[in-house]
Amino acid sequence: MTQSDLTQSDVTRPDVTRSRPGTGPAEPGESPEQLRERVAALLGRSRERSTRLTDLDDGELQAQHSPLMSPLVWDLAHIGSQEELWLVRDVGGREPLRPEIDGLYDAFQHSRSSRVELPLLTPAEARRYVGEVRDKALDVLHRSPMRGRPLERDGFAFGMIVAHEQQHDETMLATHQLRSGARVLDAPAPPRPAAPVDAAAEVPVPAGPFEMGTSAEPWALDNERPAHTVDLAAFVIDAYPVTNGRYTAFVDDGGYDDRRWWTDTGWAHRIAEDLSAPRFWSRDTDGTWWRRRFGAVEPVPADEPVVHVTFHEAQAFARWAGKRLPTEAEWEKAARFDPVTGRSRRFPWGDDEPTAAHANLGQRHLQPAPVGAYPGGASALGVHQMLGDVWEWCDSGWHPYPGFRMFPYPEYSEVFFGGDYAVLRGGSFGTDPSAVRATFRNWDHPIRRQIFSGFRLARDAGPDI
Secondary structure, eight states: OOOOOOOOOSOOOOOOOOSSOOSSSOOTTOOHHHHHHHHHHHHHHHHHHHHHHTOSOHHHHHSOSOTTSOOHHHHHHHHHHHHIIIIIIIITOOOOSOGGGTGGGOTTTSOGGGGGGSOOOOHHHHHHHHHHHHHHHHHHHHHOOSOSSTTTGGGHHHHHHHHHHHHHHHHHHHHHHHSOSSOOOOOOOOOOOSSOOOTTOEEEEOSEEEEESOSSOTTOOGGGOSOEEEEEOOEEEESSOOBHHHHHHHHHTTTTTOGGGSOHHHHHHHHHHTOOSSTTEEEOTTSOEEEEETTEEEEOOTTSBOOSOOHHHHHHHHHHTTOBOOOHHHHHHHHHBOTTTOOBOSBTTBSSOOOTTTOBOTTSSSSOOOTTSOGGGOOTTSOOOOSBSSEEEEEEEOOOOTTOOOOSOTTTTGGGTTSSOEEEESOOTTSOGGGOOTTOOEEEOTTOOSSOEEOOOEEEOOTTO
8 A cells, every 4th residue: 555745735624623533534634642543443443344354264264265356364464464564664663573474465476366375374373463463553653753754644654554454354345245155244234315316317517627636635545646637528427326227227128248339348358258247146037136245145126336347347338328437537526526616525525534424335234325325425516425335437547647656665556557457436335434535546457346346427518518
């Protein structure tokens, strides 16, 4: 994980006094004492989630549930390894605990499919290791001035490690979805909208400049920086992510068999992988669609955002619907731009950190919420559910912003620029509030659909916008 030199230019916020530590990213202007309290709470919450996700027998932890994913025990020890490297050794200047295992848990040295063959720590050894690392990291936290060099300034290194653990927790959640056998995770159903909504509703976005990215968010990563002005033509964007009901119409209309809707690359992948519906869907003899979700089989709910689709599937649906996917800049403008003030918000709903009333985040629920379930999370333009529920594919490649500066290491962002990746924005129901914001950028290969990926549609505006 990562980030670059911190300045205070794109958002001005008053000092905030709290009776409890925040649950989201660091707030600009927090004191060192507030930051330490926030970081300690976030580290604890991350570890509680990691523990829940690895509360399985040794065989389940050491198995490779899919060649796309690491064994869960690798993810657990990797979390500890990164925490040791950055907080214990670098920030704290302490002696290494287990230097002999560094290479085993270096993601660039071993592919996910090969990690099951490595001499990994046993589950008991991994739990003991991450516990020892955490004890030392907390001691480093209490001694850190939260000032000075960029890695420590505003608690950046600690925020980076919080986000890293939560990102691997989401990866482990995806592994749980891929594993066979009975359900081992549970959570309450998400909220439902107070009244039905038009799932195909659109929102016009006016032409003009807006500020994209950030130069002020304390824990923003290097690929989110710096803030810069982007001038866009007017466009129209869907108020909600595309639902299962809308997507089912595409499937039932023969969308997977109609070459017209697919790019050459997308069609080749569809044929090679024999795609015929979103991953984990199956159709009964009476035509009813079912899905497998964390070990349970249930009817596909029509009003939830579709999930587990590739970029190619999203693009084919968009063509079938007579629209397109939004670009990354269009997505961010729809999420952040306030037409009244002309400024870009930290989050779609404003500058306050996420709560359960704003978005479906943090694995509180194990599925996307029905569209319209979070009216309090709408953007200033009236676009809903842009954070949480499903990662949204954008029709943009993975590139740096103008003025990009790598920090603190190239393997977080820089080495991936220019590949065949497509951008995803917004987070999913499995993304923690501490690991996402309206400027946060994600990317993956366009063929991936084990991730919690969906999309919304856009189109060019007519002369009336």
